[in-house]
Amino acid sequence: MVQPLDRLVETPSQTAGPYVHIGCIPSFAGVKGIYAEDLGTSPINGTPKGEVITITGSVFDGTGWALRDAMFESWQADAAGKFAGHADADPAVTGFCRFAADKDRGTFTLTTVKPGAVAHRNGAMQAPHISLWIVARGLNNGLQTRIYFNDEDNTDDPLLSRIEQTPRVQTLIARKTGERQYRFDIRLQGDDETVFLDI
Amino acid sequence: MADLGPLVPRNRAAHPVAYDPDYKTSVARSPKWALLSMESTPSEETGPRFGHQVLGEWDNNLIMNYTRGKAAAMGERILLHGRVLDEFGRPVPHTLIELWQANAGGRYRHIKDSYLAPLDPNFGGCGRTITNENGDYEFLTIRPGAYPWQNRGNDWRPMHIHISVFGHSFGQRLITQMYFEGDPLIDKCPIAATIKSRSQLDRLVAPLDMSKSRPLDYLAYKFDIVLRGRRQTMFENKLEGM
């Protein structure tokens, strides 16, 4: 016998279900008047330093159908690569946003400041990216992924460099489609399944 | 703030499987390839913080918050309380907990819920609070009803409350569901059954807690939540070569 290891185990996840909006974005579900406003309606307030961009996309299931009931949360640094709470962080960047796929077409839109490169603990730099968390009916665990940008230098990013099948790197890179506009689609299954993270 | 180390990697065996044919929606929505595992970075170790200024007076009282104190929701009144801890048993203070649930008849106030049970004019179905310095939280609510859903021929969800917790790092983010002690539908539920470890599923079943029940007013259920921890060793804070 050995000494007991008195560690606790993380509480298991369960699907957020089809009614996640009631709890997280109540006005989207048609529940009004309980909270003064929904939480995390925008990751910026006022005029942040840097470039304000819009990212549009959809989450597709294995049949190619865009999910109408997904909810997203994004978390990111400001244009200088600092997270809210850091002494030098841009006060106009909260960094957190909650948004839902459109009920009819399944598209989402995130308007935010383009993040800067973020230093890793060991000093290496991570290419600019936005962390994305996806929950929906049918997803038993929330899915973590990242949005990188095709007009940034991603070559030395420590996470992208770990993807052995290099064509899959493209699944994490938003494509510039116009002035301050990007497209980022997520595929849950199929040949171009998005790289999801355990991080 | 202390220089905390990386997040403890998730034990995926403690969580549900992604693909489970008995939960039909998971079939086309579950990723097939392995997740990319990596040590956490500041992007996962930091996260949004919410202070008491986001909370309104009635936010953790689902019995009264839809009518702002004017009329009570229908149903069996309960106190839901518990503690948020990390894997090392340390309390997680000042973290936002949100919940949502069906009314006493099993109907959600959502544009897409068309179950024939009626809406309760005095029940909205969401609430939120922030843990205190010891990681404790409390909600007053009503016990939600079980409801049928389209899956296999005749599937019913056990009584449950959906719970969302932030912790202090984006990598700790968790959404789960709590069930009620003694509900026979738990063992028939394909969503509960996506958790393959019986002891882990049992951790989602809140026991009746008579010590916190208030006579002639409400029953109480206790639901503790454990989030990922952060590794802290003396080595982590040491300078190179020391």
Ligand SMILES: [Fe+3]
């Ligand atoms: Fe539910």
